[in-house]
Amino acid sequence: MKQKLRNTYFAMRHGQSEANVAGIIASDPAIGCQQYGLTETGKQQVSTSVQNSSDLGNGVRIMSSDFLRTKETAEIVHSVLKAQNPVQYTKELRERFFGDLNGQSDQHYQDVWNLDQQNADHREYDVESANQVVVRASALIQQLEKQFTNEVFLLVAHGDVLQLLQTWFQNVPASQHRELPHLSTAEIRCLNN
Numbered sequence: 001m002k003q004k005l006r007n008t009y010f011a012m013r014h015g016q017s018e019a020n021v022a023g024i025i026a027s028d029p030a031i032g033c034q035q036y037g038l039t040e041t042g043k044q045q046v047s048t049s050v051q052n053s054s055d056l057g058n059g060v061r062i063m064s065s066d067f068l069r070t071k072e073t074a075e076i077v078h079s080v081l082k083a084q085n086p087v088q089y090t091k092e093l094r095e096r097f098f099g100d101l102n103g104q105s106d107q108h109y110q111d112v113w114n115l116d117q118q119n120a121d122h123r124e125y126d127v128e129s130a131n132q133v134v135v136r137a138s139a140l141i142q143q144l145e146k147q148f149t150n151e152v153f154l155l156v157a158h159g160d161v162l163q164l165l166q167t168w169f170q171n172v173p174a175s176q177h178r179e180l181p182h183l184s185t186a187e188i189r190c191l192n193n
Contacts (some may be wrong), residue, residue, distance in 0.1 A: 005141075005145060005192055006145055006148070006149045006150065007144060007145065007148050007149065007150065007151045007152070007153055008151075008152045008153070008190070008192055009141065009152075009153050009155060009169070009190070009191040009192055010055060010056065010060075010152070010153065010154045010155065010188055010189065010190050010191065011154075011155050011157065011162045011165065011166070011183060011188070011189050011190075011191050012049070012073065012077070012154055012155065012156045012157075012186070012187065012188045012189075013157065013158065013159055013162055013183040013184065013185055013186065013187050014038065014042070014046075014065075014067075014069040014070045014072075014073040014156065014157070014158065014185065014186070015038045015039075015041070015042030015043060015044075015045040015046040015049075015069070015072075015073050015076075015185050015186040016038065016039050016041045016042035016045055016185045016186070017036050017037065017038055017039065017042055017069035017185075018035075018036045018037060018038075018039055018069075019032075019036040019069070019106075020039075020042075020106075020185065021039055022036075023105055023106050023107075024103060024104065024105065024106060025098045025101050025102055025103065025104055025105070025106050025108060025109070026067075026095070026102070026103070027095045027096060027097050027098040027101075027102050028097070028102045028103075029066075029067070029091075029094060029095075029097075031102075031103075032067040032068065032069070032094075032095060033066055033067055033068060034068060035068060036067075036068060036069055037068040037069055037072050038069055038072045038073065042069070042072075042073075042185065042186070043072070043076060045185055045186035046072075046073050046076040046077065046080075046186045047076055047080055048186070049186040049187065049188055050076070050077050050080040050081060050188070051080060053188050055152075055188070055190065056077075056081060056152070056154060056188070057081065057152070058081050058082050058083050058084050059083075059084055059085075059151075059152065060081060060083055060085075060152045060153070060154050061085050061088070061148075061151055061152065061153045061154070062074050062077055062078055062083060062085070062087045062088065062153075062154045062156060063087075063088050063089075063090055063093060063140065063144075063153055063154070063155050063156070064087055064088070064089050064090070064093060064155075064156035064157070065089070065090070065091075065093040065094045065095065065156065065157045065158060065161070066089040066090070066091060066094065067094060067095055067158070069158075070093070070156050070157060070158065071087075071089065073156050073186070074087045074089075074156040075087065077154065077156065090140060092136050092137055092139060092140035093137065093140065093155060093156070093157040093158075093161060094157075094158070094161070095157075095158040095160070095161060096127070096128050096133050096158065096160040096161055096164070097127060097128040098112065098125065098127050098128075099123075099125045099126030099127045099128070100125045100126050100127075101125050101127065108125075109160075111125075112124070112125065112127055113177075113178050116130045116174070116175055116177065116178070117175050117176075117178070118175070119175070120173060120174040120175040130164055130174040130175065130177060131174050133160065133161055133164040133165075133174070134164050134165065134167060134168050134174045137157075137161055137164065137165040137168070138165065138168040140155075141165075141168070154188070155191075159182070159183060160177075162183050163177040163178065163180060163182065163183070164177050165191065166180050166191060167180065169191045169192065
């Protein structure tokens with residue numbers, strides 16, 4: 001059982017990206033950190049989402065995946081909020097690695113999610129397992145908990161990573177991540193119970 005957290009955590013999925021529009025899986029850091037940034041629609045989604053959020057102030061600490069689409073999202077958030085703290089980029093929030101499915105149709109996500117339900121440790125198609133993602137992302141939270149108290153963090157990341165991190169916050173098995181409410185592009189959601 002997870003102890004009460006000392007900080008408040010918000011998740012934000014990146015805005016609409018070029019990979020979303022193309023309908024492809026872009027999970028390889030060698031590609032995703034350089035390509036598939038936000039579309040103009042995605043940039044507007046992020047700006048609107050932040051402007052409509054009453055939960056985030058300029059004292060928020062922004063942690064972001066180092067993929068291009070999340071970096072661009074975090075930079076817009078930082079600018080709109082006139083945030084005092086610089087954006088911190090971390091590999092712990094990177095997109096879930098989809099192995100052999102990288103570069104293929106995003107319809108293959110469902111194939112992986114179906115397998116996740118049966119076994120959260122599966123590595124079919126050489127994907128990063130659901131449990132591996134939870135361990136990686138929750139390690140960041142545990143590190144922040146040791147360093148900070150009474151801070152507000154915005155975690156800018158990717159759909160699957162945030163779905164899986166939600167399971168950790170809610171104490172449900174990673175195999176059930178698709179049963180939790182899905183984050184839309186540029187959606188901001190509080191993760192603390």
